[in-house]
């Protein structure tokens with residue numbers, strides 16, 4: 001700790017001219033004249049705490065610290081110079097100097113090793129060790145309660161003692177937080193910090209660096225909601241205070257129990273109490289309680305239940321967003337409501353019991369509202385996702401509202417609370433329908449005729465709800481595909497009878513319409529043109545390829561509709577439509593700042609990696625391009641249009657075809673020329689997309705006044721000359737993201753290399769994008785002039801000028 005020259009001089013003078021007394025036995029104060037040396041201690045008046053020099057564990061260093069006087073096991077609760085150890089304490093003293101500083105001083109040269117940073121100056125400063133374990137600095141002539149110049153309670157190390165406040169003083173802007181020792185031999189701050197987070201309803205947050213490791217939940221009047229031990233223990237009292245001056249957590253015990261709340265070097269927050277009968281410490285509670293206490297381990301709306309295997313599940317009426325991920329124990333994508341919300345039509349709230357309440361970072365609370373008032377407020381605000389009671393002791397009171405997705409939920413056996421979660425109103429009807437099933441079972445016992453009747457009724461009802469399950473892709477070779485089947489009437493109604501106004505565009509095999517289900521869900525309907533033979537194959541291919549595969553970066557198939565001549569696929573609707581409409585539009589592209597573009601690149605990469613490697617069937621998309629990347633409301637990319645995709649089992653990685661289909665500008669040389677397609681031809685298309693996203697320009701149709709290269713050729717020229725940044729769209733501000741930008745261009749170029757073997761696989765590309773490692777030099781790309789591409793094939797259709805998917809009959 002640095003101190004001004006004025007003070008150093010003062011101290012120097014003091015050291016030389018003051019007569020220095022030894023600490024007398026059993027005092028609790030240090031003054032300007034009473035000095036503490038190694039081997040001496042001061043003790044609080046009630047004999048509870050002791051302050052002096054100590055050596056931790058097997059360390060060679062000595063520190064000034066505080067420990068319990070009475071416990072046999074020396075337990076240090078505070079360290080003054082935790083970051084600045086002293087190896088030889090000869091001539092080192094702890095003393096108080098004017099104008100009110102507590103210092104650790106080297107008498108031989110007047111150097112200050114450690115100092116309290118006091119803000120106020122007084123004439124007669126004195127340091128006193130209180131029985132609470134608070135070492136305070138005050139004016140000896142001022143008996144005002146709490147009128148301290150400085151106190152160790154505001155400067156904690158790893159331990160929270162009863163009466164200490166963990167949190168914020170908003171007036172001084174100071175935060176008291178805990179950080180553990182590095183290890184038992186070294187009290188300097190370890191990796192972890194333990195804070196009170198005052199945003200929303202206060203929570204205690206364990207961080208490692210800037211990462212959140214775990215959060216403890218709102219106090220519900222009975223103790224932490226996830227720490228059942230605390231509820232039964234009536235002697236434990238705690239306080240959570242939040243007002244405009246301060247926000248803090250503090251605790252105490254009714255009986256005089258020796259206790260401490262400590263963050264261990266491994267990042268666990270432990271409450272210890274001293275058992276005098278056995279003369280030992282025992283852990284009273286500890287967080288995290290297990291590995292699955294980790295912050296949001298199960299993702300949004302996921303619920304962790306340690307008694308289950310796997311431990312993560314979705315809350316009732318929720319489904320995994322990324323089922324394949326769940327199969328691999330990657331729960332981070334979390335869950336979605338099985339029925340989307342529709343706030344305008346009136347949502348409802350359903351009660352979930354026995355859970356550790358979700359993260360309250362985005363929450364709001366009112367301590368005096370009733371639960372009914374709480375519900376009304378939450379219902380009115382469409383972004384309010386749930387509500388619960390704030391204080392469940394004494395009959396319950398208060399209101400806690402959650403905004404944004406609910407994360408970090410846990411199923412608890414005994415101490416869980418009730419929470420009311422926003423649901424589509426149709427979920428209530430669905431519950432009603434389950435009752436019908438029950439009735440149906442009852443009627444079994446009544447008689448066969450009755451059964452027959454009710455069965456008929458029941459089937460009718462289900463048919464009305466149009467979610468009839470039937471095999472949809474049975475013509476394909478994969479027999480067990482089951483996706484929801486919608487009837488034509490429903491689809492026709494949802495799309496205003498396929499009105500021109502609802503038409504979104506032309507997909508691979510027919511028009512695409514926007515639709516709206518009665519429940520409020522928006523859909524996109526791909527309708528197969530009648531009498532289209534080619535279209536039928538593509539329809540089947542799409543059903544087979546996508547039905548079984550769900551990933552957050554693949555567009556979600558909701559179902560299909562096959563009636564008579566009509567064949568349709570029903571998808572979730574993507575409000576931001578396709579990437580090309582935004583990326584290549586000079587006005588619209590402004591919404592795509594670099595972080596969004598990078599997010600899109602990474603999303604596409606992960607979606608494609610999933611198709612190539614993660615799913616049971618290997619899928620080669622064959623028509624990856626900007627217009628087949630759809631964007632949801634948060635600009636998350638979703639790969640769509642699987643009409644040209646091919647599925648492979650086992651180890652097959654590619655094939656040859658005599659019918660080359662794809663889109664110019666995105667087709668790799670080996671595919672366009674020889675009809676050979678493989679995962680690496682998709683990688684090539686991905687590389688083109690990356691360069692398009694960075695530059696905002698189409699590969700095809702790109703022209704430069706200095707050369708006849710296409711975008712790939714241009715990018716490669718710049719890369720070779722070390723000028724890659726010139727490729728970036730002129731309107732894009734990439735300062736601050738230079739390494740990400742350069743890395744993206746580099747990976748893009750690696751993906752479009754001429755030789756398929758040279759191109760990385762998608763999993764390698766994903767990790768190249770994510771990590772800082774060195775990348776191999778890129779070799780020259782395939783098709784870096786327009787002419788290469790066109791002369792390569794004997795038939796060029798008129799379509800090739802725009803970005804339509806084309807079909808070439810290859811003459812080989």
Ligand SMILES: *[C@@H]1O[C@H](CO)[C@@H](O)[C@H](O)[C@H]1NC(C)=O
Nearest residue numbers: 087088089090091092106108
């Ligand atoms: C500590 O330093 C003093 C002089 O500053 C010296 O006499 C003494 O030997 C040293 N002790 C150790 C253990 O090094």
Ligand SMILES: *[C@@H]1O[C@H](CO)[C@@H](O)[C@H](O)[C@H]1NC(C)=O
Nearest residue numbers: 086087088091092106108109
């Ligand atoms: C104290 O000062 C003396 C003289 O400058 C120096 O030799 C010694 O290392 C200092 N001790 C500490 C612990 O800094």
Ligand SMILES: *[C@@H]1O[C@H](CO)[C@@H](O)[C@H](O)[C@H]1NC(C)=O
Nearest residue numbers: 116117118119172173174175
């Ligand atoms: C004391 O020092 C700490 C760390 O340098 C700083 O955060 C804090 O604001 C200081 N307090 C005062 C009262 O100056």
Ligand SMILES: *[C@@H]1O[C@H](CO)[C@@H](O)[C@H](O)[C@H]1NC(C)=O
Nearest residue numbers: 365366367368369370373399
């Ligand atoms: C909390 O609710 C009570 C009762 O509804 C109301 O009087 C009070 O103004 C509310 N407080 C805040 C801060 O909204």
Ligand SMILES: *[C@@H]1O[C@H](CO)[C@@H](O)[C@H](O)[C@H]1NC(C)=O
Nearest residue numbers: 363364380381382383384403
């Ligand atoms: C809903 O609540 C959020 C968070 O408190 C607030 O920002 C937003 O303005 C509210 N919306 C309405 C319509 O009241």
